[in-house]
Amino acid sequence: MLDTKKIIPDFPILGKKINGKPLIYLDSTASSLKPAQVIRAMDDYYQRYGVNIFRGVYKLSETATEKYESARSTVASFIGSKEANEIIFVRNATEAVNLVAATWGEVNVDSQSNIISTVMEHHANIVPWQQLVKRKNAKLNYLDITEEGRLQPGQIENKINVNTRLIALTYVSNVLGTINPVAKIIKIIKEINPGVKILVDAAQAVPHMKIDVNNLGADFLVFSGHKMLGPTGIGVLWAKGEIMKDLPPYQTGGDMIREVYLDRTVFNDIPHRFEAGTPHIAGAIGLAEAVRYLDSLGMDKVRRHEEELAEYALSNLTGMKEITVYGPHTAGDRAAVVAFNAKGVHPHDMAQILDRDNICIRSGHHCAMPLHTRLQIPASCRASFYIYNTKKDVDLLIEGILKAKIFFE
Ligand SMILES: Cc1ncc(COP(=O)(O)O)c(C=O)c1O
Incomplete structure (x- = not known):
């Protein structure tokens, strides 16, 4: 896997706490975080x-x-x-x-x-x-x-x-x-x-x-x-x-x-x-x-990192009771984005409960309404992973989902 210990400090936002808790960012499919190198390059243009x-x-x-x-x-x-x-x-x-x-x-x-x-x-x-x-x-x-x-x-x-x-x-x-x-x-x-x-x-x-x-x-x-x-x-x-x-x-x-x-x-x-x-x-x-x-990371390594995270997330989520995971269940031909639903929990409620622990996932139709119609669901939860995510983030997601399920039981 990628050396996340080296990568994470490059992302200033990951060093900040929100309400005293760290940020677990699982919405890179919507927008990724930005490393200091990118922010500096833009700043340099404006400054110089x-x-x-x-x-x-x-x-x-x-x-x-x-x-x-x-x-x-x-x-x-x-x-x-x-x-x-x-x-x-x-x-x-x-x-x-x-x-x-x-x-x-x-x-x-x-x-x-x-x-x-x-x-x-x-x-x-x-x-x-x-x-x-x-x-x-x-x-x-x-x-x-x-x-x-x-x-x-x-x-x-x-x-x-x-x-x-x-x-x-x-x-x-x-x-x-x-x-x-x-x-x-x-x-x-x-x-x-x-x-x-x-x-x-x-x-x-x-x-x-x-x-x-x-x-x-x-x-x-x-x-x-x-x-x-x-x-x-x-x-x-x-x-x-x-x-x-x-x-x-x-x-x-x-x-x-x-x-x-x-x-x-x-x-x-x-x-x-x-x-x-x-x-x-x-x-x-x-x-x-x-x-x-x-x-500098190497795109092959980026892909392998994400494949491992996808595999880990899929194996955890598909093993959970009353969780439906959409899309192929094999990580080899799958990106590190996992859409799912928990029985009895509306995706917006799930996202809100996770947000209490600063776990950022997306809920809704993710700008793919025809796909959700095809899947016969109005909405889904979506967790996505990138180069700064670790297996620990997956563990925290699973813990959060369990908490939400108990809350709505
Ligand atoms: C597959 C895909 N295509 C197109 C887009 C649109 O990207 P943007 O909003 O940056 O134009 C997205 C954004 O989520 C996407 O996931």
Whole structure:
């Protein structure tokens, strides 16, 4: 496992007590905590060279520009891309999906088209497609899951046809924890219809495992900085240059232009064409620092650490009476996020009882209402683990759940 004794002191928030008790943070799937290194890198930007990029020829602006563009290269190599211009900085994974829907979708989807998503998606990978098919009078179909919470691969062949334009699927479910065999699925899709584009929602994958866009076969990949030790307000759309280079812009204004006349505009090249206005400069710098932090741990080690925690949490939770655990029960193809329900305890009540001991879990539908409908439950509790969590955190969670069960008996 990772050396958490070394890692935990890097996270200032974990050193603070709330009402005299330590923080047991089990909600990294929503947002991870931030190490001092990331906070310092952003602070350094504001303190030493916090000016705008591209617009100045003076030194400070050149430094800011160089740091922003080098953040792009750092993020590109983290996901195996050799082309920094295939990284478009956005606000978050949600904006990245919206950008694809509003640009590629606008040009390539018509009333004959269909798009395929899955019932296990976060709303961010459903609602933009619903809106697009509504605008275009196209169709949106969904791949279902098995009772264990895995995609049913056989369905893909049945759902794809010559009019399928895009498949939008998650790499890792933010509720079930299922790690989809994305590379295999993409291979199957491209064999059936090479023209289908694939968007992978990697918001729960990039922070937790080694991703190499070269081996994946996807056309678009989206993720958020705040789930991978980085700041809020910065996210990434990785998209193949050959797809993006001729697309119309997403938003318009400064920085995304090459020339502007009163009656027309010549747009900039990628990626700047898709980054209108002043971007989140400090955010990009913070994200690059987060990437360096994860790289220094090694993503294979991060994955192994989380797999062990998932295994430990699953073995404890599945052994408990009147607890239902959703998603696969094997840690090997599962992320360290565990959704569960305790009989007779509403998830919000469970979260509140745990909060009395500063154990932070999430309760609700976790922005996956269609998945909860599919599971025939209104809500669930969700505990998620990251590099700073230990088996002791799992023990405290189990103790807390037992307490809550007794309280509501
Ligand atoms: C799988 C998945 N996709 C997309 C998102 C949306 O991320 P953001 O809110 O940062 O845009 C989340 C957030 O929880 C997620 O878990």
